Amino acid sequence: MNHLRRRQTVALATGALLTAGITLAAPASTAAVPAAAGAARTTASTPLVVNARWAGHCSYDRIVIDLKGRVPEVAVTRVPKLVQDGSGKPVPLAGKHFLQIRLHPAAAHRDDGSSSYHGPTLVATRLTALRGLALTGDFEGYVTFGAAFDTRPSFTSFTLHRPERFVLDVAHRTVCC
Numbered sequence: 001m002n003h004l005r006r007r008q009t010v011a012l013a014t015g016a017l018l019t020a021g022i023t024l025a026a027p028a029s030t031a032a033v034p035a036a037a038g039a040a041r042t043t044a045s046t047p048l049v050v051n052a053r054w055a056g057h058c059s060y061d062r063i064v065i066d067l068k069g070r071v072p073e074v075a076v077t078r079v080p081k082l083v084q085d086g087s088g089k090p091v092p093l094a095g096k097h098f099l100q101i102r103l104h105p106a107a108a109h110r111d112d113g114s115s116s117y118h119g120p121t122l123v124a125t126r127l128t129a130l131r132g133l134a135l136t137g138d139f140e141g142y143v144t145f146g147a148a149f150d151t152r153p154s155f156t157s158f159t160l161h162r163p164e165r166f167v168l169d170v171a172h173r174t175v176c177c
Helices: 002-025
Strands: 048-056 060-068 073-079 097-104 122-124 130-139 142-149 155-160 165-171
Touching: 048 130, 060 097, 060 130, 060 142, 073 155, 097 165, 142 165
Parallel strands: none
Antiparallel strands: 048 060, 060 165, 073 097, 097 142, 122 130, 130 142, 155 165
16 A cells, blocks of 8 residues: 555656646747737847838938847848839939838837837938938838938948947048048
8 A cells, every 4th residue: 555655756747847847948939928919029039120211421421220139130122213112113213223121020110010110211311422211111010111312322330239220321522620
């Protein structure tokens, strides 16, 4: 009888430990998070785009995209024209040359649908190289900006930290003495 009781106790203890181990080993991402029906969710690790700004310097114009969270992958490509993501409608920025700046994964809105982005959606500038900047998309993990120029832009890009931001420098003739 004592032997049977010991086996039952060991079996119960083993089962309890296995159950606890499986529960503790489950990744946090499997936890249920309530969301509105049909609403897209951004995860805590999805960087949020919060602002875009620009400035002119002696030999370059700078575009800075401010983020909350890490800086995601960013692709800067030359495009023949600027269009709104999704609709394909033309973006009304004057220029002959255009750059598309696409961040992924990223969002310009919070889980509840409210905007995390507080910058301009469309602005004409009077800088030496940069003629305009527009937020052209925030859809399915991609945030896209378009930049307009009169001449073919020569550019470099990099990231800065604390706070997190993506930087695009566009070279131009020196305008300072």
